[in-house]
Amino acid sequence: MIPAARISAAIEVLDDIATRRRPAPDALKDWGLAHRFAGSKDRRAIGDLVFDALRHKNSSAAVGGGDDGRSILLGLFRRHRGLDIAAIEKLFSGERFAPAPLTDDERAVLSADPLAGAPDFVRGDYPEWIAPNFARVFGDNVVAEMQALATPAPLDLRVNTLKAEADHAASELTAAIGRAPERPALSTLCLRLPLEPGSAEPHIASTEPFLKGHIEIQDLGSQLAAEFAGARPGQQVLDLCAGGGGKTLALAAAMQNHGQIFAHDSDRRRLAPIHDRLARAGVRNVQVRTPRPNSDVLDDLEHRMDLVLVDAPCTGTGTWRRNPDAKWRIRPGSLAERNKDQALVLETAARYVKTGGRLAYITCSVLEEENTDQIAAFLKSHPGFQMVPPQKVVEAYEQESMNILGPAVRLLSNGLLMTPLASGTDGFFVSVLTRTT
Numbered sequence: 001m002i003p004a005a006r007i008s009a010a011i012e013v014l015d016d017i018a019t020r021r022r023p024a025p026d027a028l029k030d031w032g033l034a035h036r037f038a039g040s041k042d043r044r045a046i047g048d049l050v051f052d053a054l055r056h057k058n059s060s061a062a063v064g065g066g067d068d069g070r071s072i073l074l075g076l077f078r079r080h081r082g083l084d085i086a087a088i089e090k091l092f093s094g095e096r097f098a099p100a101p102l103t104d105d106e107r108a109v110l111s112a113d114p115l116a117g118a119p120d121f122v123r124g125d126y127p128e129w130i131a132p133n134f135a136r137v138f139g140d141n142v143v144a145e146m147q148a149l150a151t152p153a154p155l156d157l158r159v160n161t162l163k164a165e166a167d168h169a170a171s172e173l174t175a176a177i178g179r180a181p182e183r184p185a186l187s188t189l190c191l192r193l194p195l196e197p198g199s200a201e202p203h204i205a206s207t208e209p210f211l212k213g214h215i216e217i218q219d220l221g222s223q224l225a226a227e228f229a230g231a232r233p234g235q236q237v238l239d240l241c242a243g244g245g246g247k248t249l250a251l252a253a254a255m256q257n258h259g260q261i262f263a264h265d266s267d268r269r270r271l272a273p274i275h276d277r278l279a280r281a282g283v284r285n286v287q288v289r290t291p292r293p294n295s296d297v298l299d300d301l302e303h304r305m306d307l308v309l310v311d312a313p314c315t316g317t318g319t320w321r322r323n324p325d326a327k328w329r330i331r332p333g334s335l336a337e338r339n340k341d342q343a344l345v346l347e348t349a350a351r352y353v354k355t356g357g358r359l360a361y362i363t364c365s366v367l368e369e370e371n372t373d374q375i376a377a378f379l380k381s382h383p384g385f386q387m388v389p390p391q392k393v394v395e396a397y398e399q400e401s402m403n404i405l406g407p408a409v410r411l412l413s414n415g416l417l418m419t420p421l422a423s424g425t426d427g428f429f430v431s432v433l434t435r436t437t
């Protein structure tokens, strides 16, 4: 397909997403099925255009003069891909499969600069209804933070220290994919592959270091969140919301396979992949506690855990750079639902923490309603728990690494926050509490 034809296809897909309120991957898949002549490069290019348009939907719509697919793409090319009007006219030529030529109105709109006085939610590309929530957490920095949350994320890998040393894993990876990973300063165990525009992400899961269990795919923010929980070799640890086991694997490595981790999730389907992942990673200290109907599979753990990790269900606002479709699909009702889940899961977690033990609460959301508010409410109703000052949580980790985390994490009233802008990671909140009685 010629580039202009890919633009026509992206317009069609964006309109389909908007009119039928469909997830972007579904709309792209259907387009591919209906246009089987399109090759993999075409489909990737169309997907890139669609996801880029979703990342920058509000600002592109403002620059393009409308919120239909065509206007959004016009705005995207002008504002985010740096094309001048002459270059855009070449793509929008109306010839063969290209989109129709620009109208006089469109030319005029594209020549203006409507973003200067635009509201924050337009410049920062997020839904208007949730603007007060982002203003609450980011204040005057909200546009910069939200723009960073709209920028594509690199692919982060965690070196599995149960099986490999970081330098060795980095060389293996370089040999496998033909390029060397970056080594972010915040962690010696993270190998980072920045996105290469126009090319597909390397298929890590088929590389030798992955198959040998030397590396895991995990955002650096998620890696650090697991570190901040502070699991130590020999401890008894409950990973209450283990899902597919991303944090469980990191905890097992931090514990050097010593002690015991109990991995649980209320949804057995989400837990299912954990078995293969544990085996590949050489983890030997995890018992998977899969839920069973009419049975409490955790009752023997009450009041016994040194650490309970709550990787809570959340809206996932911190992961929007990986999933730009999600930001337009979130509804006020889903935030309220997640808040209920979070209160419930914290309540449940408290039962298993022994006196002197810790409860680590993590979300991949940046919203105070899911983070500091939840912890404040929990502390109020559970006087036997105390907050570990977030500064101490960071210091405990820094003793073992470099003294550079400080500026990269924001210390909030009862937890710490990582964001793409501050930390170069997905958005993550971590709060650590101790049980005193």
Ligand SMILES: C[S@@+](CC[C@H](N)C(=O)[O-])C[C@H]1O[C@@H](n2cnc3c(N)ncnc32)[C@H](O)[C@@H]1O
Pocket (backbone or CB within 6 Å): 240, 241, 242, 243, 244, 245, 246, 247, 248, 264, 265, 266, 267, 270, 311, 312, 313, 314, 341, 344, 345, 348
């Ligand atoms: C953020 S995800 C966990 C991700 C996982 N820890 C990882 O690192 O890959 C949240 C998980 O919480 C689970 N969950 C929700 N409510 C729960 C509850 N009341 N008890 C246990 N798990 C729950 C969900 O099924 C979901 O898998």
